[in-house]
Amino acid sequence: MTDLTDLGIGAIRDGLAAREFSARELTDAYLEAMEATRALNAYVAETPERARAAADESDKRLAAGEARALEGVPIGVKDLFCTEGVHTQAASSILDAFRPTYESTVTANLWADGAVMLGKLNMDEFAMGSSNETSCYGPVVNPWRSADSNADLVPGGSSGGSAAAVAARLCAAAIGTDTGGSIRQPAAFTGTVGIKPTYGRCSRWGIVAFASSLDQAGPITRDVLDAAIMLKSMASVDPADTTSVDRPVPNYEAALERGVKGLRIGIPKEYRMDGMPAAIETVWQQGEAWLREAGATIEEITLPHTQYALPAYYIVAPAEASSNLARYDGVRYGLRAGDGDVTEMYEATRSAGFGKEVKRRVLIGTYVLSAGYYDAYYLRAQRVRALIKRDFDIVFDAGIDAILTPATPTAAFAVASMATASPIEMYLNDIFTVTANMSGHPGIAVPAALTDDGLPLGLQLIGKPFDEEMLFRVGRVLEDAAGHFTPKRWWS
Amino acid sequence: MTATVELTTRTAAAGQLISGAKADWEVIIGMEAHAQVASQAKLFSGASTAFGGAPNSHVSLVDAAMPGMLPVINRACVAQAVRTGLGLNARINLKSRFDRKNYFYPDLPQGYQISQYQEPIVGEGEVRVEPDEGDPFVVGIERLHLEQDAGKSIHDQDPRFSLVDLNRSGVALMEIVTRPDIRSADEAKAFLVKLRTILRYLGTCDGDMEKGSLRADINVSVREPGATLGTRCEIKNVNSIRFIGQAVAHEARRQIAVIEDGGTIEQETRLFDPQRGETRSMRSKEEAHDYRYFPDPDLLPLVIDEAFVDGLRGDLPELPDAKKARFVADYGLPDHDAAVLVAERDLAGYFEAAAAGREPRLAANWVINELGGRLNRDGLTIAESPVSAERLAGVLDLVAAGTISGKMAKDLFEIVWTEDGDPAEIAASRGMQQVTDTGEIDALVDQVIADNPDKAAEAREKPQLVGWFVGQVMKASQGKANPKAVNEALRAKLGL
DSSP states (O other), X not given: OOOGGGOOHHHHHHHHHTTSSOHHHHHHHHHHHHHHTGGGOOEEEEOHHHHHHHHHHHHHHHHTTOOOTTTTOEEEEETTBOBTTBOOOTTOGGGTTOOOSSOOHHHHHHHHTTOEEEEEEOOSGGGOOSSSOSOTTOOOOOSOOOTTOOOOBOOOSSSHHHHHHHHTTSSSEEEEEESSSTTHHHHHHHTOEEEEOOTTSSOOTTBOOSOTTTOEEEEEESSHHXXXXXXXXXXXXXXXXXXXXXXXXXXXXXXXXXOOTTOEEEEEGGGSOTTOOHHHHHHHHHHHHHHHHTTOEEEEEOOTTHHHHHHHHHHHHHHHHHHHGGGOSSSSSSOOOOSSSHHHXXXXXXXXXXXHHHHHXXXXXXXXXXXXXXXXXXXXXXXXXXXXXXXXXXXXXXXXXXXXXXXXXXXXXXXXXTTTSOHHHHHGGGTTTHHHHHHOOOEEEEEEEEOTTSOEEEEEEEESTTOHHHHHHHHHHHHHHHOOOOOOOOOO | OOOOOOXXXXXXXXXXXXXXXXSEEEEEEEEEEXXXXXXXXXXXXXOBOOTTOSTTSSOOTTTTTOXXXXXXXXXXXXXXXXXXXXXXXXXXXXXXXXXXXXXXXXXXXXXXXXXXXXXXXXXXXEEEEOOSSSOOEEEEEEEEEEEEOOOXXXXXXXXXXXXXXXXXXXXXEEEEXXXXXXXXXXXXXXXXXXXXXXXXXXXXXXXXXXXXXXXXXXXXXXXXXXXXXXXXXXXXXXXXXXXXXXXXXXXXXXXXXXXXXXXXXXXXXEEEETTTTEEEEEEESTTOOOOOOEEOXXXXXXXXXXXXXXXXXXXXXXXXXXXXXXXXXXXXXXXXHHHHHHTSHHHHHHHHHHHTTSOHHHHHHIIIIIIHHHHHHHTOOGGGOSSOHHHHHHHHHHHHTTSSOHHHHHHHHHHXXXXXXXXXXXXXHXXXXXXXXXXXXXXXXXXXXXXXXXXXXHHHXXXXXXXXXXXXXXXXXXXXXXXXXXXXXXXXXXXX
């Protein structure tokens, strides 16, 4: 019998409908796999009782012929989403023992569609990181290993737990958030599909905020079909998030088989960086070739402000974060340290509660918003942001349907290997992904190849605002050409 | 510094200058009034704004700044801000924006206050003030913006801990910023009274200073007339009209004394201590917070359209200035009476009800003096008056018909005040009716003239002495005779 955890959402849907297995059996299979795979440190909290109860409910629904869109599909949830009565700490000590009394809109949408929560997934603290090493629960281990080494590799970040869990078959799909690449980069590092939808497509209500104008939820899945199914359930307009957008959510699945014949695909010349590894250049050209063969036209385009995106991002995101994280002060919930006056309590609490990277960004953000620096940093970064958006608008207005770029500048690297590097080297991981956050455009990472060492590499597609359908459609063609990538099961 | 800062505003009248030991000083005052928006719900959450709930009973997840919570603008509060802007004759900005003002304090759960820093919803306007004493003056309004109130820290309930009540956290405030157009403590008081009147007419703030619904930060500086503007100090959170006068007066004198002693004024924030009637330093400019303002990324720019504004404009009530002008023009009231009546919307309404179809000046006189005095004595508001406008009108009708004298009317009013009841019935049942029967009056007149032959002779020479006779006749009638009839009879009999 096939291992139930090998099934993607599409196959689960079919199998449950055909009564080949029950939702309970499926959930139990995952709970068992999770128990056997704790070495990856993907989950920070498991919710087996709740999962079994939800699966039983799904079985009832299935029996009654009342199956919903994600009926019985076991999923993992990034620790950034508030889940009612369930561990929610954004992988930070400062939210020690915090249990929300409320459910985020995105997760509520998923439960309303019948999905089953397996647990909360590890991540970089407050989603700040590109390697999942800033978590207060310690690093997540990438299920992929280099062909010539048993060294633990990072799964990318910040949604590293989500990506690792999907790649290691510890959930049928996972949800993450993407502020500068936090879905797409770990998807690329783990051979999974990750989409950051257009800003405003998913509600941010109930997601612990990192940088409000950049944060967006999205799924990490095994294939493009699953990503389309997941996003359909996650997306909604939400009166509680006035930055969410009131547009109908299309049936993304229906777009999958449309092919790329006649589409115009842009290749931005500015993404061809100096010193880019040959493997990245190769996979990029391979992607071009696949799309050309499938009938698309490949055109070189220019996005002239690309080089300013990363520096501007590292002003805007920390600025917003410094303000968003001010609420973690020890007064109302989470950690409280110190026993002096209120100032001493603040200092002790925040010193003990926040990790090094979070502190760094809070300090950067505080600095760039300070009197006398605001215009030079924050205001200029916002202008750069407008220019980056305009770059995209010009290209899409000229008829380009989607933009093809590498997802990351490298494959996954070893845990702790960046420990002594400058933070900027870590920040460079986001070089191809931050632009879409700065402009609000949707971007998807699709696995495309393995390096000579046997590590996955991804390609990224960027589309017009609210044209996620195009990303699924083109992504599916890449996926069909590249095939699927599954890590060898060394962990259990 | 030699350059004089050009104040496009007014110069103080000579009588407003404060005499120091060495010179006369002009006081320059600007205000930031914080008015709580009259609204059921808070500015960005659905929690109640009701006053006096148990601590932390009106707190939503947003107000407590729980992780992942987002603000949603309350349209009713926006409408109130626009209405207030219209009432201040101010420009309404169809596009405005919310910013975050960042600072740490336990009663500020988010770690920032959502306010409007760069682009307020209301721009420049003006308020015309006509004080009881002194010349009318105009105060320029620089802006009005919406912002969140903070919660309340309570320091005296526990020896070791401070307690926090978040009921007020997130309540909508309008900050109304004036230009430095105010020139004396009395003007400062008069301005805030006028502002409060406008807010109450509009129904956009209850103006209840005791509950903190309206409070003011006052910027005070002094200079020799015509000289460079002095350094200002800001007196925070003054919460009564009386304290505003005291705070300004004290602060001006303090600054004058410092300067005349050869010192300089440091820009700082000060607190007014009502117990001691003085201001004292709270923090200096160096200790001022760096609020790190930036646009709140959780909120899109606030865009309203002309139709929305026009709709609100169309529904505005008649405002005090317009009402006063109408009272003068339509009722022929003296300026002062009209000003007193329009100071409160309910009082003006009461007057109009009582005056309908009657002699307006008489009605105004009664409302202001008899009723106003009586209310004052009992510490009641016009809404609490035991005598309704209809009852007072009944009294006035009896006077106008000549049924009762003015003196009787006052007695009758007192009876209605304490016992209520229809004035006409009370007057009838208690024999409060002045004597208009000429035969009866003639008899009394004859009697008085006969009793005072010398005076009568004198009065024939000096007709103004007839007043004395009127008094005597009234006395003889025990106040019941109609003074007008008595006067006529006396003049006839004395041959005047």
